[in-house]
Amino acid sequence: MKELLVLAEHRQGDLRDITFEMLTKGRELSQALNADLTVLLLGHNVKGIAKKLTDRAKRVLVVDDERLRNFNAEGYQRVLSHLLSERKPLLTLVGHTAFGVDLAPSLAAELDIPLATDCINLGFEGEKLVVFRQVYEGKVNVRASLRKSESYIVTLRPATFEIEEVKPLGGEIVEIPSPPSLSDDMSYKRFIEYYQPPAGDVDITAADIIVAVGRGIRDVENVPVVEKLAKAFGGVLACSRPIVDKGWLPSDRQVGASGKTVKPKLYLAVGISGQFQHISGMRSSDLIIAINKDSKAPIFRTADYGVVEDLFKVVPALTDRILEEKG
């Protein structure tokens, strides 16, 4: 029977959402292919996590080893290359996360298994694996096929597949020993510690109203234009990644995958194009309004209301109007 493997992603004792997203898509694919859905869990002292996974797959393979305590692409790759060579799963799903992009390409290259990364959908058409991806900063979609192979690896874009509620499957946990290759000299890459940058004075996740500024602001000297609007609302100022990269606002103001996830009552995006990394940090906001002069900006696919206009015209006018309204 064909097998579909999902590589569970966890950090500091918790399963990450991407694991459940992959399992949702994996279940759909395995049914269509009449294949077994197996979860692969690597780590140390992960019994609790393994138990949770039995709700969603009939088989949970666990490799429990002290050397796999923290994610390290080197150790993970050794275990995975052994398991994939042995089991030859038709398809292995990995998250397109910090963890997945560090692991999947080198694993695929080692085994010469065709890989497609950052996929937003995939399926088999007969024997052909077809994937869908986004290119050119979210403005164009691609349909692509993978070279014919007995095995494939695909990384899935996070926050793309909605997690379905399931009746617990009560799957079995199968412990398998670490391969001998894990005992080899593993000193090429060593995990030292996690580092959480210190929190700043403003917690944007607690705000009801967020006005966020992006690359469209052009210059650090223009940031006060948007800050004034945030103040008029009694909200907080946040931003997308480029603003932090340029050092214009501190990193604790960043919304997105590598920053904060926010769910305010109002999210006003100013000059933000809407890359998926940003969207994943704000898409659950109650009301989203976007101001961007590019009508094709991906942000308009997430916003409730859009304004296609020069932000330097709209933002001051809106600020005045709000201040007037508040007296």
Added chain:
Amino acid sequence: MDIIVCVKHVPETAEADVAIAEDGKSIKTTELVYDINEWDDYAAEEAVLLRDKLGGSVTAITVGSEEADSTLRKCLARGADRAIRLTDEAFEGSDSYVTAKILSKVIKNLPFDLILTGAQASDDGCAQVGVVLAELLGIPHATMVKKLEPKDGIVKVNQELEGGLEEIMELKLPAMLAIQTGINEPRYISIMGIRKAMKKELKVLGLKDIGLTEEEVGESGSWIIVEKMFVPSVEKEAEILTGGVDEIATKITETLKTRGLI
């Protein structure tokens, strides 16, 4: 410290109108402005900063047609010592895997302690080349690097994870590091600077020079083949507020009032 930086020449599409070309598999590029991939710009800057601090050399490499020379010239103006462009008609249709294969064939014959590249390219967003390249060369790698410190045959890096968290790792040199944006402040490169760097070496190599066959490159050597490009269908679209600026401001204000947000 000898550093190799792998860069890509890409179209700027963030604020441009992007249209599908007649072949249905690519975009119309005539109207687009090309420049160095943003992530690679940070990688090139980091390479030059390290070389200035520790001595050694910086070699910039790209796979691309003649137009990509402008991206290499930009790296030379930034301070790279030499540049190599790998080009061949047979490379047409190559995916990230093949690009990494091509790079590996040349890099394995060069002296290096560190390979830097961008964590991803803004055009295809695959985030593969650096990591595949490391595997093909048999060296350790780290992606999404926000900070790096080489010392005594080891490089200590901060890798960016989700939610603002970072992990600190140590890698043995030589190593490949895929750089995340924000690691430094890439210096501004003037036209004058580019002109001044015209004297620096820019070598061009083709398929025969690097020891790969036609079957190993292009679509035939690739893992993934583009079948079609299309503008995504809109599942949800914002209601666009139109009118003059004051009218728009009023519409937004009214909407917020009905929702009790003002």
